[in-house]
Amino acid sequence: MGKKSKYLVTAALPYANNYIHIGHIAGAYLPPDIYVRLKRLNDEELVFICGSDEHGTAIEMAALTENVTPKEIIDRYHYSNKESFEKLNIKFDIYSRTSNEIHHKTAQEFFLNLFDKNLLTQKTEKQLYSEKEKRFLADRFIIGTCPVCGFEEARGDECENCGSNLSPLELINPKSKITGDIPVEKETTLFYFPFGSYQEELSKWIDSKTDWKQNVINYCKGWFKTGLRERAITRDLDWGVKVPLENQNGKVIYVWFEAPIGYISMSKELFIEKGNPDGWKDYWFDKDTKLVHFIGKDNIVFHSIMFPAMLMAHGDYILPYNVPANEFLNFSGAKFSKSKGNGILVKDIVKIFPADVIRYALAVNFPETKDSDFTWDDLQAKNNNELAAILGNFINRTVVFAKSKFDGKIPSAEIKNENDEKILESIKLSASRVNEFIDKFRFRDGITEMMNSVRAANKYFNDSEPWKLIKSDKARCGSVINTCLEICHSIAVLINPLLPDTSKAILEILNKDESDLKWNKIGRRVLKQDTILGENKILFPQIEDSLIIRLNEEYSSKTEKLVETDETNLVSIDDFRKLELKVAKIMDCERVPKSKKLLKLKLKVGDKSKQIVAGISEYYEPEKLLGKLVVIVNNLQPSKLMGIESQGMLLAAKKNGELKIVTVEGDIEEGADVN
């Protein structure tokens, strides 16, 4: 064994304005968790860093839209996402957040370091300023008439109607999206970072990274080809890390610049927690540290170009050793999309399936070289046909056999033969292959290798035929079962990085502590004969079709295409009678978080209550709807909108940007039929 390496592993900082979904997990969080767990089993020295990215316009905008403070937004998503990771057993050494003071300080120091070296340039330009709100408006906060197509609600950065990319200054009649205030043009001075002057050094550096994934290198080369340009690193905004200079009121460091510094500040925080405040330097300043950034492909430019350029400019820190970016995970052929609300959120899926099942289903199909596809049917198949059938079954058949034929004790292995040693040896070899694969970020191959070991174990069981031996040669049979139990232990270690809960469960069944939970113990005999086995347990219960059918229905409604209605199409009275229109009373009403138009309504229809999600919040304040009698389609097939079930449809009239809900003239008891 040579000198152990030291690893500084990071996972992309999730932006705290949304709940994370399983696409994120497959892309940037489960791979490093497996990687880190494996390194730990090999006694490598490492830290694993992650946390929420909590600044920037999008969060401020979400806050304004919901009429809450940014702090409320980031708290909601920070704690929820942190919990999501925990539920999936993705175990960071620290999961912190960029709103912490230590991060503000670290980012400011970083900024000042570059400023003091005269590496930053300043430029003055015109931007839109709201006198009323006393601040510059971010592009997306401005709406106005599109100069290209005349659409009246174009945003400052792009027109959703014609797709044009716009600058806010081009908009005709611009106004603040939030207050409706009319902004004025005002000059502002911002700092820029000259990426262009680092292009050559970066390019050479990337060229030296021959072992990086091809997709990452391609992205970088693409950027070099178009040429790196300077980029603003400050902006006029309240919510963020303040620019640490005089006369910079109302200015913050741009979030893309400040967020990756979070890796550094979170490292500091971790070592403060450990009672070793300078410990982070052993990682960030040591040329032998392997800094590995796990990210999704959308983040490549930041981690393999911008952040390295910043680190070069600063000079003290190490550069990334590798940036193993994954592609994207699709869902049933469609993209995960926040706006369409069809992502499978981690906080939802962990309520349905055990962490290990989710981890396995995602990991065998990591989007390592191209986008890959996730389906519920696939998850079921992976659980039933692989986890349960191959892995769970081997443990179960071994333990059940030992329990019934050897008094629940580990029999002795006195009558060994070469087959016993062969299988153990092959698992040991397999383990070293797993190690190599994962070290090269080839997780899928590594996992295939793990499962091959378990297949080999089943084969050994079959070929040894202990059910026959028990009748003819009990001592030899005991040796076989002893070996199988040893294999169970090896498997527990082997799968530990991928399936930590299952690994633990196997150890419990074997009544074995974690003292031999080490990679180099794979394929070795570590059990004591005559140990009484623990309680057996089905590791992977079958997933029934009915559950999968239900999930398919639930999630397909989110991706359904809208069917256009033909206005000239006539319906018969029978068709009309299929609709059950009823009068309902609005009992409760609230905005759907992070949605633009949705209100969640609690209705009373006769003696039943109902929940309906309606897209009317741009026209009605929730409070004003309370108590109103409205008309609803009572028997509409329920569907989910942004994860919230809607059990009907509210009728409303709409024209020329006006919308009025259909109410009842006079008073009538709710629940009344409408026809």
Added chain:
RNA sequence: GCCGGGAUAGCUCAGCUGGUUAGAGCGUCGGAAUCAUAAUCCGUAGGUCGGGGGUUCAAGUCCCUCUCCCGGUACCA
């Protein structure tokens, strides 16, 4: 528009600098076995590698072109 990526067995995916009969897992079908969550093990079948053209002794792999999908980016004065 331009740049980049993708399109390979029923499904999900591998195939580095071109080279013998294109691979894996799951599913299918057949067999063996019956300790085990009807779970295992062995074997079989399945692909004109998106369409078309070209280079080459030889192309999934290189070139051209077309179709579809996905990113990025520009312009629409």
